[in-house]
Amino acid sequence: MMQKKVCMLGGFAVGKTSLVRRFVSNVFSDHYHTTIGVTVEKKSVTVDDRDIMLVLWDLYGEDEFQRVRDSYLRGSSGYILVMDGTRKATLDTALALQQTALRTVGTVPFISIINKADVRSEWEIDERTIEQLRAQGWTVLFGSAKLGQGVEELFVALATQLVHAAPIP
Amino acid sequence: MKSRPGNLAPHNESLFNAVLSTLDMVVFECEEDSSEFRLQGLPPEWWRAWVGPADCTMLDLGRCSPFLQEYLTSAHLAWAGTPGATEKSGPWTEPDRQGGSMTLEATALAIGSKKLVLIERLGSGFKEMGTIVQRARERMLAEERTAKAYRKTETHLISKLEVSERTKDDALALLQHLGLAALVLDERGHITFASDRGLEILGMTAEAVIGREWEQALPLPEHDRMAIRELINTASDRRKACVVGIEGPRPSWVEIEVHGDPCHPGRHIVIVHDRTELHTLRRVLNEQASFHDLVGKSPAMLRTYQLVRDVAQVDSTVLIEGETGTGKELIARAIHSCSSRKHKPFIAANCAGLTDSILTSQLFGHKRGAFTGAVNDQQGLFEAAEGGTLFLDEIGDIPQQVQTALLRVLQEKEITRLGEAKPRKIDVRVVAATHHNLSEDVVRGSFRADLLYRIRIARVQLSPLRERREDIPLLAQSFLGQICTATGKTIERLNPDTLRLLMSHAWPGNVRELKSAIEFAVISCKTKEVLPIDLPPEIISAPVVPSSSVWIPLPNRDEKSRFLAALSDAKGNRTEAARRLGVSRATFYRRLVELDIDPR
Ligand SMILES: Nc1nc2c(ncn2[C@@H]2O[C@H](COP(=O)(O)OP(=O)(O)OP(=O)(O)O)[C@@H](O)[C@H]2O)c(=O)[nH]1
Ligand SMILES: [Mg+2]
Numbered sequence: 001m002m003q004k005k006v007c008m009l010g011g012f013a014v015g016k017t018s019l020v021r022r023f024v025s026n027v028f029s030d031h032y033h034t035t036i037g038v039t040v041e042k043k044s045v046t047v048d049d050r051d052i053m054l055v056l057w058d059l060y061g062e063d064e065f066q067r068v069r070d071s072y073l074r075g076s077s078g079y080i081l082v083m084d085g086t087r088k089a090t091l092d093t094a095l096a097l098q099q100t101a102l103r104t105v106g107t108v109p110f111i112s113i114i115n116k117a118d119v120r121s122e123w124e125i126d127e128r129t130i131e132q133l134r135a136q137g138w139t140v141l142f143g144s145a146k147l148g149q150g151v152e153e154l155f156v157a158l159a160t161q162l163v164h165a166a167p168i169p
Numbered sequence: 170m171k172s173r174p175g176n177l178a179p180h181n182e183s184l185f186n187a188v189l190s191t192l193d194m195v196v197f198e199c200e201e202d203s204s205e206f207r208l209q210g211l212p213p214e215w216w217r218a219w220v221g222p223a224d225c226t227m228l229d230l231g232r233c234s235p236f237l238q239e240y241l242t243s244a245h246l247a248w249a250g251t252p253g254a255t256e257k258s259g260p261w262t263e264p265d266r267q268g269g270s271m272t273l274e275a276t277a278l279a280i281g282s283k284k285l286v287l288i289e290r291l292g293s294g295f296k297e298m299g300t301i302v303q304r305a306r307e308r309m310l311a312e313e314r315t316a317k318a319y320r321k322t323e324t325h326l327i328s329k330l331e332v333s334e335r336t337k338d339d340a341l342a343l344l345q346h347l348g349l350a351a352l353v354l355d356e357r358g359h360i361t362f363a364s365d366r367g368l369e370i371l372g373m374t375a376e377a378v379i380g381r382e383w384e385q386a387l388p389l390p391e392h393d394r395m396a397i398r399e400l401i402n403t404a405s406d407r408r409k410a411c412v413v414g415i416e417g418p419r420p421s422w423v424e425i426e427v428h429g430d431p432c433h434p435g436r437h438i439v440i441v442h443d444r445t446e447l448h449t450l451r452r453v454l455n456e457q458a459s460f461h462d463l464v465g466k467s468p469a470m471l472r473t474y475q476l477v478r479d480v481a482q483v484d485s486t487v488l489i490e491g492e493t494g495t496g497k498e499l500i501a502r503a504i505h506s507c508s509s510r511k512h513k514p515f516i517a518a519n520c521a522g523l524t525d526s527i528l529t530s531q532l533f534g535h536k537r538g539a540f541t542g543a544v545n546d547q548q549g550l551f552e553a554a555e556g557g558t559l560f561l562d563e564i565g566d567i568p569q570q571v572q573t574a575l576l577r578v579l580q581e582k583e584i585t586r587l588g589e590a591k592p593r594k595i596d597v598r599v600v601a602a603t604h605h606n607l608s609e610d611v612v613r614g615s616f617r618a619d620l621l622y623r624i625r626i627a628r629v630q631l632s633p634l635r636e637r638r639e640d641i642p643l644l645a646q647s648f649l650g651q652i653c654t655a656t657g658k659t660i661e662r663l664n665p666d667t668l669r670l671l672m673s674h675a676w677p678g679n680v681r682e683l684k685s686a687i688e689f690a691v692i693s694c695k696t697k698e699v700l701p702i703d704l705p706p707e708i709i710s711a712p713v714v715p716s717s718s719v720w721i722p723l724p725n726r727d728e729k730s731r732f733l734a735a736l737s738d739a740k741g742n743r744t745e746a747a748r749r750l751g752v753s754r755a756t757f758y759r760r761l762v763e764l765d766i767d768p769r
Contacts, residue, residue: 005239012306012309013306013310032306032307032310033303034299034302034303034306035262036260036262036272036295036298036299036302037259037260037261037262037272037274038236038259038260038261038262039261039262039270040234040235040236040239040261042235055235055239057236061306063306063309066302069259071243071257071258071259072259074239074243075239075242075243086317087313122317124317
């Protein structure tokens with residue numbers, strides 16, 4: 001089975017772990033337990049009748065004290081940029097991380113998601129900004145790890161891109 | 170997996186194992202040409218729990234964990250690099266068999282030809298660090314939430330403020346548009362708002378009034394301040410407006426209305442109306458009641474003032490006609506004062522009762538020795554009045570010969586001093602006055618017709634006081650003021666009965682008589698009010714018109730007694746009695762018959 005390393009990137013507390021856990025185990029906790037280092041989880045998805053094993057690297061969130069180690073990124077086939085809709089600053093972190101990823105792993109497929117769509121009224125990232133991201137070629141999805149909305153779609157969408165990017169064996 | 174003892178420390182295996190145990194570490198050596206690793210020494214407890222029995226010494230590490238699998242691809246960097254180089258994996262978390270998790274870190278290094286991988290379990294130090302990071306992040310999130318809440322409240326308040334600012338702006342715009350002049354006072358009497366129009370009327374700037382107590386900010390005389398204070402303290406339903414004078418560079422009169430603020434009890438809205446123009450108009454009207462020492466605002470007097478102004482504009486000779494005491498000289502002075510000659514002399518000469526030669530010498534001057542007693546050269550009044558006005562009173566009384574000389578002077582504009590031959594040029598305006606009917610005098614032959622026409626180019630006729638009784642209170646008050654000032658007495662007013670007596674008196678001596686009566690009264694007066702008793706007896710004895718301040722012609726019954734009184738005062742002299750009553754002799758005789766009075 002095709003196996004693909006996928007990194008979850010984003011500022012701290014945007015919901016990287018929550019998205020992975022919702023996707024892998026279909027659980028969610030309101031309790032915040034920050035990720036130290038990296039936790040690796042696996043789950044297979046089917047794209048175009050082909051099974052593909054996603055190896056999800058749930059990294060610690062980046063902030064001004066902790067830069068993401070290049071070594072964690074190496075070997076990634078794709079990555080997911082997670083933002084927290086209720087915190088505008090997490091967009092800047094995502095933009096910076098995308099540059100890091102580009103430097104480290106080159107132009108591999110990636111998808112961005114603005115998480116916490118269940119509290120849309122509190123969002124600080126506005127439509128115009130989203131349009132600008134899309135205009136520069138980003139795929140921007142909305143989702144909620146809490147409600148499970150857009151989670152499966154997120155991983156399937158990236159898997160699809162990974163499948164199409166990889167030569168058929 | 171093959172079971173084989175570790176061979177890294179064959180000489181002191183127990184020491185090696187103790188070190189590994191202390192560091193909580195497991196060590197593997199990479200098998201040449203294989204993906205398998207050989208366990209070195211005794212693995213710690215956690216390793217056995219995670220991977221399986223300790224005797225399993227050969228294993229494919231990549232299969233143990235996807236993380237390790239990925240990591241081992243980069244371990245070659247250390248094995249192939251400079252001797253002693255290491256490649257750390259960074260921490261990662263693995264689930265243990267008990268349902269918990271542990272954080273591990275791998276290090277790849279080469280010692281000699283041996284390619285080694287060390288895996289250690291990160292212990293309490295690492296956990297502590299994790300706790301600190303966790304706390305720091307929770308704290309940051311909490312702070313972000315608080316800041317966000319503040320921002321939200323702030324935005325909310327700002328938008329609310331904007332709305333209220335807009336409402337305020339609208340209200341203000343409306344206020345300014347309506348030109349409403351208003352001030353708002355807070356509970357402490359401080360001015361919290363002033364509309365543009367209000368400031369304009371008060372002649373002040375916003376900086377000078379806003380935030381200040383009204384009593385200090387507004388330049389008001391003390392009595393006006395008191396009036397406003399009273400207004401503010403009066404219950405709203407009994408409040409009336411008051412007019413106050415604003416002092417300062419541009420004094421103004423304003424009417425002040427005070428209303429309670431319906432929204433905030435204790436605060437007041439003060440509406441200001443500009444009444445300066447009204448006041449000015451009123452003052453002008455009052456000023457019209459007097460004119461160059463002339464007092465009166467009866468239509469007759471107002472007409473006279475206008476006539477004086479008109480006549481003053483031209484340089485022609487004027488004849489003033491009026492009974493004795495009507496103020497003919499005042500009129501002459503007023504004409505002079507209004508004219509362009511006002512800065513030049515005004516000379517008054519009474520022509521009555523003077524002989525031919527005295528009058529001639531007085532008017533035209535004489536040369537020394539011109540007649541007995543002419544010891545010096547003397548200039549006459551015409552010369553004295555050069556450039557100004559010569560007032561000739563009682564012109565009807567001048568002798569024929571002087572009339573002729575005067576006519577020549579008026580025609581030639583030159584005079585010849587008595588005893589001299591050479592005439593002198595003069596520039597004098599002549600204003601003449603008479604109580605005669607000069608036309609009758611002309612018919613009678615006592616006055617030259619050509620002279621009359623010469624002097625009567627302009628004509629001012631003064632009404633007797635009885636024909637403008639409405640001026641009596643004003644005149645009386647004015648004389649009272651003048652006389653009090655002159656005598657130092659303080660008499661404030663005329664008693665209403667006194668005024669009534671004055672109003673009903675005939676005033677044959679006109680204004681002059683009224684003035685003497687007031688002088689008499691001031692001397693007699695003992696109180697702050699002129700009482701009827703203070704007036705001269707001939708005025709008191711005249712009957713009083715009951716309770717009316719407006720003059721009503723006296724009824725016949727009173728008229729008869731007045732006629733009788735006048736006859737007795739004049740000791741039977743009918744001409745004098747008629748004069749005292751202010752009627753012509755013909756009228757006097759007719760009324761005697763009508764009233765059935767025997768003149769003897
Ligand atoms: N309302 C809401 N809360 C969410 C959602 N996803 C995650 N959270 C909460 O956000 C907090 C952070 O979630 P994590 O999944 O731990 O975030 P992370 O990105 O893994 O954070 P780090 O590991 O510290 O970088 C937790 O309290 C979650 O319960 C969501 O979709 N909606
Ligand atoms: Mg996490």
